[in-house]
Amino acid sequence: MSIPLAELSNIHRVFRQGQVEVHALRGVDLRIDHGEFVSIMGPSGSGKSTLLNIIGCLDRPTSGRYLLEGRDVVSMNDSRLADLRNRFIGFVFQMFHLLPKLTAVQNVELPLIYRGWPAADRRRRAVEVLQAVGLGERLHHRPTQMSGGEQQRVAIARALAGRPSLILADEPTGNLDSRNSEEIMNLFVRLNREQGITIVQVTHEPDMAQMGKRIVYMRDGCVVGEERLS
Ligand SMILES: Nc1ncnc2c1ncn2[C@@H]1O[C@H](COP(=O)(O)OP(=O)(O)OP(=O)(O)O)[C@@H](O)[C@H]1O
Numbered sequence: 001m002s003i004p005l006a007e008l009s010n011i012h013r014v015f016r017q018g019q020v021e022v023h024a025l026r027g028v029d030l031r032i033d034h035g036e037f038v039s040i041m042g043p044s045g046s047g048k049s050t051l052l053n054i055i056g057c058l059d060r061p062t063s064g065r066y067l068l069e070g071r072d073v074v075s076m077n078d079s080r081l082a083d084l085r086n087r088f089i090g091f092v093f094q095m096f097h098l099l100p101k102l103t104a105v106q107n108v109e110l111p112l113i114y115r116g117w118p119a120a121d122r123r124r125r126a127v128e129v130l131q132a133v134g135l136g137e138r139l140h141h142r143p144t145q146m147s148g149g150e151q152q153r154v155a156i157a158r159a160l161a162g163r164p165s166l167i168l169a170d171e172p173t174g175n176l177d178s179r180n181s182e183e184i185m186n187l188f189v190r191l192n193r194e195q196g197i198t199i200v201q202v203t204h205e206p207d208m209a210q211m212g213k214r215i216v217y218m219r220d221g222c223v224v225g226e227e228r229l230s
């Protein structure tokens with residue numbers, strides 16, 4: 001049996017704000033294999049974003065064990081963790097988080113600049129991924145000159161630029177109408193099927209969750225059930 005992409009055991013996350021403690025995750029066990037497409041669902045405040053941030057190494061658990069491709073990330077120092085995150089993981093957020101002054105191609109190049117790619121290589125790669133998400137005609141548009149769906153596709157291209165094994169998406173269609181939402185989901189399905197990229201998304205919409213291969217249900221900081229889709 002191959003090692004899982006991510007294996008979380010008894011993960012707790014407690015946030016402290018002054019005297020108040022919020023127990024956001026209360027003992028989550030979750031295994032994600034290579035090539036999966038998982039949707040996480042659950043009520044507001046149930047810990048979905050907290051879990052996604054921990055999977056993505058943007059945050060650390062208060063206690064528990066987390067192995068990312070067999071590596072113990074809980075004990076890793078910040079710079080090794082950032083390095084692992086850069087090499088393995090692409091993020092997509094509800095609000096797109098594009099830089100408004102940069103064009104589509106410049107936004108997509110940004111993570112490659114941080115990773116020290118030479119200019120010609122990163123430009124070539126940025127154009128390639130923008131073409132792959134259907135934005136070959138929008139390379140030099142700025143975010144304000146694009147629709148919400150187009151902006152989210154730029155964000156997905158940016159996430160794909162560094163060839164991640166895993167894409168994490170927190171309510172990626174939360175700000176899109178149903179037609180654009182469906183396009184984004186079809187894009188995820190294609191990336192998952194054709195390139196084998198593992199996808200974990202948080203969504204409130206049952207239709208969107210059904211596009212994946214497994215749904216994980218959360219409530220009050222716990223995983224309370226799951227459903228495998230054909
Ligand atoms: N940085 C933080 N500091 C303090 N409390 C936090 C922090 N982040 C999250 N929480 C709390 O942890 C709990 C889980 O939050 P989380 O954002 O994971 O929920 P969610 O399931 O993503 O909700 P939503 O569907 O509304 O996005 C909530 O009670 C929230 O208030």
Ligand SMILES: [Mg+2]
Pocket residue numbers: 048049050170
């Ligand atoms: Mg959330």
